[in-house]
Amino acid sequence: MKALFASVAALGLLASPALAAPTASTKTVTTKSGNTKATTTVSTKGSTTTAKTTMTKAKAKSHHKATHHAKMAKKSSVAAQAKAEGESTATEAKEHKMAAAHHAKSSAKTAKPATKTKA
Numbered sequence: 360m361k362a363l364f365a366s367v368a369a370l371g372l373l374a375s376p377a378l379a380a381p382t383a384s385t386k387t388v389t390t391k392s393g394n395t396k397a398t399t400t401v402s403t404k405g406s407t408t409t410a411k412t413t414m415t416k417a418k419a420k421s422h423h424k425a426t427h428h429a430k431m432a433k434k435s436s437v438a439a440q441a442k443a444e445g446e447s448t449a450t451e452a453k454e455h456k457m458a459a460a461h462h463a464k465s466s467a468k469t470a471k472p473a474t475k476t477k478a
Contacts, residue, residue, distance in 0.1 A: 394419075 381405045390397050394417040401410045441451035 381400065385402045385419060387398060387400045390399075395414060396417070397414045399410060401408065421424060430473045436449050437455055438448050441448045444451065
């Protein structure tokens with residue numbers, strides 16, 4: 360009978376949660392407000408609880424017009440065109456300068472003279 364009580368008591372001790380091996384538990388919650396995102400991770404192991412919060416701010420969107428102009432500027436750069444044509448940048452710069460002067464002359468010829476208006 361004493362052996363039966365001892366075995367039942369031992370079984371009770373093994374089954375009790377206080378003496379059982381501690382199990383780890385982790386939970387993550389993500390919250391968002393505007394362009395800021397916060398992630399909180401709570402970990403519990405035994406009687407110890409730790410929490411870690413990470414905040415990230417979203418990158419501001421670039422405006423389409425600014426992006427487009429930046430792309431066009433890259434495409435029309437003298438150095439890029441010189442590289443594409445296999446020329447030196449100095450030669451390509453001279454070509455651009457001469458083309459600009461040529462277009463300035465032709466637009467001056469086609470410009471209409473100013474007309475007077477009566478007040």
